[in-house]
Amino acid sequence: MSLAARMNMQMLRSCRRTGAGPLAILGPGAFALGGSLGVAALLLAWAAAKAIAPRVALPDFAAGRTKLALRTDVVAALDVALRRGAPTAALVIEIDRFRQIEAEHDRAAIETLLRVTEDRLGQALLGAGTPARLEGPAFAVALEPAGDLDLEAALQMAGRVQRTLSEPVALGDANLQPTLSLGLALPRRLPSPTGEALLRAATVALIEAQRSGPAAIRSYSEAMRARVETRGALVQEVAHAFExxxxxxxxxxxxxxxxxxxxxxxxxxxxxxxxxxxxxxxxxxxxxxxxxxxxxxxxxxxxxxxxxxxxxxxxxxxxxxxxxxxxxxxxxxxxxxxxxxxxxxxxxxxxxxxxxxxxxxxxxxxxxxxxxxxxxxxxxxxxxxxxxxxxxxxxxxxxxxxxxxxxxxxxxxxxxxxxxxxxxxxxxxxxxxxxxxxxxxxxxxxxxxxxxxxxxxxxxxxxxxxxxxxxxxxxxxxxxxxxxxxxxxxxxxxxxx
Incomplete structure (x- = not known):
């Protein structure tokens, strides 16, 4: 097995041990060797960062009771739009400070927050996209607008989604006003766009948004990918640097x-x-x-x-x-x-x-x-x-x-x-x-x-x-x-x- 393959498998096992979220977002295609997004570094950067998986298990969603589509459905919708030459983009969303929210609320409140967010996401899209639940407090969307979708239009759609999802949520006797970070990827920003590649690129943009956030929106670029890969490489060296x-x-x-x-x-x-x-x-x-x-x-x-x-x-x-x-x-x-x-x-x-x-x-x-x-x-x-x-x-x-x-x-x-x-x-x-x-x-x-x-x-x-x-x-x-x-x-x- 090559060094790259061993690194990918090591990080896959690490993410499984820690419960971090990139597996659900990146999917099995992310482990293909020679991927253009430097998945090894991306996985490590994400898994060691904010860890989108919640500490408490959420069996209701994991068992398939979510009303939204699956990750594979988003990838399929993106692939269909790309084949047809229709306007499309990938959007990945995560609730900010989710671990702190978990620490301050019980399991029922967390499930309410996720279910309300899920409902609002479908409403915010106005039928112009395929939304999916990912792992923990993360969501993905295949944007499918009726008209053209340039960067400005995509950012406007992302902003509308963010505003809708940021409305206060009643959690028992208290109201929580969540903030959300969003990553966006347009096909023209990738050399060989596929549904899988678009979703991975949107994940890179989300990592950058979270670094700038909370409540930030970032659009993918190749320079952004290079920064994330560099940080991923530095993460691996931190322990040795201290020693x-x-x-x-x-x-x-x-x-x-x-x-x-x-x-x-x-x-x-x-x-x-x-x-x-x-x-x-x-x-x-x-x-x-x-x-x-x-x-x-x-x-x-x-x-x-x-x-x-x-x-x-x-x-x-x-x-x-x-x-x-x-x-x-x-x-x-x-x-x-x-x-x-x-x-x-x-x-x-x-x-x-x-x-x-x-x-x-x-x-x-x-x-x-x-x-x-x-x-x-x-x-x-x-x-x-x-x-x-x-x-x-x-x-x-x-x-x-x-x-x-x-x-x-x-x-x-x-x-x-x-x-x-x-x-x-x-x-x-x-x-x-x-x-x-x-x-x-x-x-x-x-x-x-x-x-x-x-x-x-x-x-x-x-x-x-x-x-x-x-x-x-x-x-x-x-x-x-x-x-x-x-x-x-x-x-x-x-x-x-």
Missing amino acids: RGEIRGHFQPQLSARDGTLTGFETLARWQHPIRGLIPPAEFLPAIEQAGQMIRLGEVMLREALTALRDWESQGLHVPRVGVNFSSAELCDPRLLDRIGWELDRFDLTPDRLVVEVLETVVASRSDDMVVRNLAGLARLGCCLDLDDFGTGHASITSIRRLSIERIKIDRSFVTRIDEDPEQQRMVAAILTMADRLGIDTLAEGVETPEERAMLEQLGCGHLQGFGIARPMPFVETIGWIASRGAAEAQVLRRVG
Whole structure:
């Protein structure tokens, strides 16, 4: 058996063990060797990612009580349209955050959600397509419109389906407003379109939509396929990368906007690949998440940060504190407080030297669960809490105060060209005023030019971070950077004196 065949069979067994969903979507044709969609990488990327199969079994649907067609019917409908030269496209749909929805509702509610979604899908198509239930919260459609179907028309149909399926669903005493991600594939985007190939291409587009989502729609392209295959290959290498020490922390300095003194560093993950070189975080972080290794990444970054604090002190360099980004997966870990407390004790560091950075989107989407309990526990322990990418989510003032947030980090989208854009100046000024009234410190991310820095200083921002100050650097380079700043500051003081 060839290597490609062995990889495909290994991933088939892995998907069966984990219950992940690509088998139902891709079908047996996906395992043909030499497939144009790089199915081995696609399967691994999907199976290790969001896993569309629900944790609870849904025997009613699996037993064939679904009102919709089967996957094979969608493939057949696409093949018929292609043979006739009729307009068609493949659409693959999945309910977002399905695992979280499962955790919050009982089996009867989950079955209600899936049945309502199934009913609404048929209604949304208005007879212009063949809908099918796939595995878990996933659906497929062979679009069969009466008129022409170019990309714009297909996206309009996909948008109509998405809007219909996103209407609130009554689940017992509560209403749930689901969001859905959609992947779309048109025949002209494939070199040799078949029904099977179209459905697989729509699955690739769905993976990209989920990466951009929630509630995103993406149309398949060959460049998209290449990205998914690359991520699939990286997923396979993640465990070895950790073992070989290829994933390390780089450190980006943060300065006081008032006097330019160093107030800390943020620890940022970097992957130094032996062949590809330095892989951008936008590429490898999704691979780590898909591989289920976010907690391991957090453990590595925490140790890197605390090691750096200890080593700076041993060389007589004072760094007040260091920040570490904590993912949603880590913040859901009931052992998080014990782990951080143990690491701080091991390095003989006080908790106030550690800044826990959490995305605003995480705080906005979690109201009363382990994330909130862990953040409150970290604040009680004495760690500093930073709300990262502020302005990109919808965190309420109540949640900010309840979680004892010490500092908000203004997202770079508000900072770029702030010196030229009066509207951005007004928005940042409003954020700074709010923070000041709440007694919360502020930091502006993505500061790249002297003009941006001057405007932020003028507006009263507390701290600054960005390429205009320094790029993230390996620990060894921070030594020289800190020393050179100290020498420059001493020289200025001597001149002033």
